[in-house]
Amino acid sequence: MAKKYVYFFGGGKAEGKGGMKELLGGKGAGLAEMTNIGLPVPAGFTITTEVCDYFYKNNRKYPQGYSFEVKKNLARLEKLVGKKLGDPDDPLLVSVRSGAARSMPGMMETILNLGLNDRSVEGLAMKTSNRRFALDAYRRFIIMYGSTAMGIPRKKFDDEFDDIKERRTKVRLNIRKGTVLDTDVNEQELEELITRLKNVYKEHTKKDFPQDPLEQLSGSVDAVIGSWMAEKAVTYRRVEKITGLLGTAVNIVQMVFGNMGDTSGTGVCFTRDPNTGEDIFYGDLLMNAQGEDVVAGIRTPIHLSDLGKIMPNIYKQLTQVRSRLEKHYKDMQDIEFTIEEGKLYILQCRTGKRSPMAAFKIAVDLVKERLITKKEALLRISDKEIEGLFYPVIDPKIPLDELKHNLFATGIAAVPGAAAGSVVFTAKDAEAWTAQGKKVILVRKETSPEDVGGMHAAKGILTATGGKTSHAAVVARGWGKCCVVGCEDLAIDYDAKNVSVGNTIIKEGDEITINGSTGEVFKAPLNLIKPELPEAYNSLMTWADDVRTLKIRTNVDTPYDAENAIRLGAEGIGLCRTEHMFFDTDVRRMAIQRMIIAEDEETRKRALDELLPFQRKDFAGIFRAMDNKPVTIRLIDPPLHEFVPHTENDQKHLAQRLGIPFHQVKRRIDRLHEANPMLGHRGSRLCITYPEILDMQVRAIMEAASECKKKNIAVFPEIMLPLIIDAKELQILADRTRLVADSVMKEQGVKIKYLVGTMIEVPRAALLADQIAKVAEFFSFGTNDLTQMTLGMSRDDAGRFLPDYVDEKKAGVLKSDPFQSLDQDGVGLLIKMAIDKGRKTKKDLKVGICGEHGGDPASVEFCHLNGFNYVSCSPFRVPIARLSAAQAALKFGKKK
DSSP, X not given: OOOOOEEEEETTEESSOTTOHXXXXXXXXXXXXXXXXXXXXXXXXXXXXXXXXXXXXXXXXXXXXXXXXXXXXXXXXXXXXXXXXXXXXXXXXXXXXXXXXXXOTTSSOEEEEETOOTTHHHHHHHHHTOHHHHHHXXXXXXXXXXXXXXXXXXXXXXXXXXXXXXXXXXXXXXXXXXXXXXXXXXXXXXXXXXXXXXXXXXXXXXXXXXXXXXXXXXXXXXXXXXXXXXXHHHHHHHHHTOOSOOOEEEEEEEOOOSOSSTTOEEEEEESSOTTTOOSSOEEEEEESOOHHHHHHTSSOOEEGGGHHHHOHHHHHHHHHHHHHHHHHHTSOEEEEEEEETTEEEEEEEEEOOOOHHHHHHHHHHHHHTTSSOHHHHHHHOOHHHHHHTTOOEEOTTSOHHHHHHHEEEEOEEEEOSEEEEEEESSHHHHHHHHHTTOOEEEEESSOOGGGHHHHHHSSEEEESSOOTTSHHHHHXXXXXXXXXXXXXXXXXXTTTTEEEETTEEEETTOEEEEETTTOEEESSOOOEEOOOOOHHHHHHHHHHHHHOOSEEEEEOSSHHHHHHHHHTTOOSEEXXXXXXXXXXXXXXXXXXXXXXHOSSHHHHHHHHHHHHHHHHHHHHHHHHHTTTSEEEEEOOOSOXXXXXXXXXXXXXXXXXXXXXXXXXXXXXXXXXXXXSGGGSSOTHHHHHHOHHHHHHHHHXXXXXXXXXXXXXXXXXXXXXXOSOOOHHHHHHHHHHHHHHHHHHHXXXXXXXXXXXXXXXXXXXXXXXXXXHTTTOSEEEEOHHHHHHHHHTOXXXXXXXXXXXXXXXXXXXXXXXXXXXSOOTTTHHHHHHHHHHHHHHHOTTOEEEEOSGGXXXXXXXXXXXXXXXXXXXXXXXXXXHHHHHHHHHHHHHOOOO
């Protein structure tokens, strides 16, 4: 049986189903499902994602039999609706839309009104008794087809339209100031415009605008499939970490028109408020408009609730659709609709993008409403949604007078939170400035999919037009990025690089603050603070803790960070970096530098004796903060040259302070120089050469633990030796560690249960894990260095070439950045081997991970599947790790 490439829907029946997203894309699956449940959906057919996949794998050719299926389904559509594509008397018009399995709002192409030509436009005018409508539909089609299918710059068409408005419409309507709307342009002006648009088309393509509707259809399908690999789409997938999809489906759907007059309109709505999660109907619409006008943000829409006053019957039908779809899909839905001369049509529904706060409230509320289970609620929350809860808000302590004085403008609050930064006016500048470490606010008249890179780089987004469902709002909401839209008072001058309201001008580089919760824009950088977490967050995280088996620890170096991590749910410390403590004060820096410069052991020991009380105090503070929780402390790891100055002036200053000759300081520092310090004299190698460093650090740990135990604070120190390569090396250092620890306990008259283990961060250690496990009481995988050494890539330098390795348009060698998400195929294989070998030697060997991978959801899932005891990450990733561990347990079952 031949493979099926096209699926039909219409007349109350569909060949596809809602569960076929991978094949039909989200849009196609939604259209099929809505048709099957009896909603008013225009008829059409979907070309599957397998066609797109075949196209790119076979030198941009289509599969055999595909064209025949398209023509067969087009004939079926024509028969169902009683109209023919391109018919001069009563033409069928269709839209051609993209639709991947994962939502990518605005990133791929859409073409509307396909089937219009010089003859069928007159037939449409006669049939609808509305020539202006028909001409407006034709000019839209020429612009969309020309810019999308043929690559003609959209601005070329827009310039012609603007010229007509300026020279003809403005004069006719006697408009001296103010904006001319698209709807103000009359029939005669549209006729002239269409001629000029076709001239632009011919000038760029050297061909007349196509009159054959099948040629139009073929070109439009090519454009949609071609948009799958467009730069903006590839960038969006990279940013959103979307991988493994076949491509985009293509949906050919009978057109319904929202621009046929005052009883027609188009809109986008959400079944719940996507910003707060409240159970209220939320959305925007434009009367006498087509769908592209709402999403593009070219006109500022009216609120959905106004439809209840304008067309109460339609609003009632829409609320019934809202209820039906939410109960059917058991989630908040994003619905696109059109009203054609008083009749409602549903064009699309999909799971709605929502703010982080809304994500939690909706999930918990749906459980309370018994629409979903706790398990389903947990699986719906993403790491970005947790992260977004910690985005800043404007400090409520700022006086009201100060806020009023700095108020610049007010727009529509599109995505909550607040952001402050320097104003930039192009996406390219937003990316460039951010790469230089600057915080920026991207200010645009309206955003387009081409701006996606800059939108992602910016701290916040501000647009002069658009509503809560415009491109800027939808994309920003998906990222939890602060956004204000529809700020109509803004006069943006791209050439002069400034924005003004009245006499107040803000130039590129000036700092502003935007409040995505109120729509306010302030002409100053205001103080921002972290918000309070919503109650729904606490409920859902409690559910997560009930089901996960992985323990979650944190990487911290100070008592303050430890206390913060506890508040975020940490169950211990998986990595305390002792060397960070040496930089804390000038006295500490001097002591460590004196130790490094020392030429003999006695001088080194005296310097270490100065450091001992500081380290002891720090460890005691951390033990107190972590009362009754395990604390893994890594002994010194960086090479010694990192602690000393490298310029001649700084070295002279150090010599003066230490009271020793400059040449002695310089000679010692020069000796410390290494060609490749990452693979040099660092970690446990320092303790082999200078065992007195180990003695001081272990003594400080155990004295602090003894002090705490005497105060009835439960302590569980785990002493970790880094960069081990061999069991014998570990044995030497572990024996010395235990000798010092036992000596301190004897001196203090206390007994403390402590462990001595190692970081597995060198491939050789992973290969010899069975031997190392005879000595180590625990393994902690230092995946940052293990990744560097396994891939032979420097984390600090790979940025120059790594993007090419991840970019699917270039090499596409790696699925993702291996320093952000664990390389499971390579590094993961070493880790699995090390765990297997280690536990064959020591059945109950404790295993953890302490690289930043411990806060990456995919890496946490890997740890769950491979029997880790815990993961450890930075404090603000702890909630993400908690949720990811719960999701892994729900997906794969609890691992012992």
